[in-house]
Amino acid sequence: MKASAFAYARATSVENALELLADQGDRAKVLSGGQSLMPAMNLRLISPELVVDIGGLAELRGIAVKEGILTIGALTRHVDLLKSTEIAVHAPLLADAVTHVAHPAIRNRGTIGGSLAHADPASELPACMIALAATIIVRGPGGERRIAAKEFFTGIYATAMSPQELLVAVELPVAPKGSTHFFHEFARRHGDYAIVGLAAQAVIIDGRFADLRLGFFAVGDRPLLAGAAGKLVNVAITPAVLSVALSALADELDPQEDHQATPAMRRHLAKVLLTRCVAALLCRPELDAGALV
Structure with a gap:
């Protein structure tokens, strides 16, 4: 398929782009890199009347x-x-x-x-x-x-x-002293849409999490900043503590079913990722012994 007919305007400045958007409202779409917009237009998932190209700004x-x-x-x-x-x-x-x-x-x-x-x-x-x-x-x-x-x-x-x-x-904010991170996603092939993924940023002091932010994706209708991280901060991490955090995470998740996975599968994979994240960041491989994927 190809996109429906549309008008095209190449913005000459941010102010010009805003003028074009103000004039057209929700009938316009912004083109930057185009790697998401153009496929959606070609599939006619969206049909803007005007495309405002900001790529030259x-x-x-x-x-x-x-x-x-x-x-x-x-x-x-x-x-x-x-x-x-x-x-x-x-x-x-x-x-x-x-x-x-x-x-x-x-x-x-x-x-x-x-x-x-x-x-x-x-x-x-x-x-x-x-x-x-x-x-x-x-x-x-x-x-x-x-x-x-x-x-x-x-x-x-x-x-x-x-x-x-x-x-x-x-x-x-610039990453503070003692900060570290973890990133992993499960996908059928590298480059495919994630089935479940986790982006985590942490500060570790004396073998404990002084701060931990867990950004899960592909587990709901938006990225999730998991409150379960609070169960792991400023405490000695034991299998029992980790188990409490995993249960809290499962309660937070609201994954959808699609052609890639069921909600139960996504919950399981999210728990696997949290386990691997904690084990990797703390250099505690024994905590990951129960992760089966």
């Missing part, structure tokens, strides 16, 4: 660190994240996660802003944003808004942005 590209904050422009491509020294040093979780995003051709065109605005619940980067306590910066007719990542994603392909707003950047 250099002001929305780039990675910078200032005063403990890592800022990533919305048009920064996945491949730029992989090559960035700043990302490798200050947000290595992102570098690990991006290697799981589709395939090189997609990573060469896809952008971080496009991925976050698309809000696919099986996507890697939204889960990373909640694990890293990111702030999503959007701009609209009323000015700039700063939205915590955990509040940005509101449902399947749904965000807290209005149709007149544009995602312009992401801010991440």
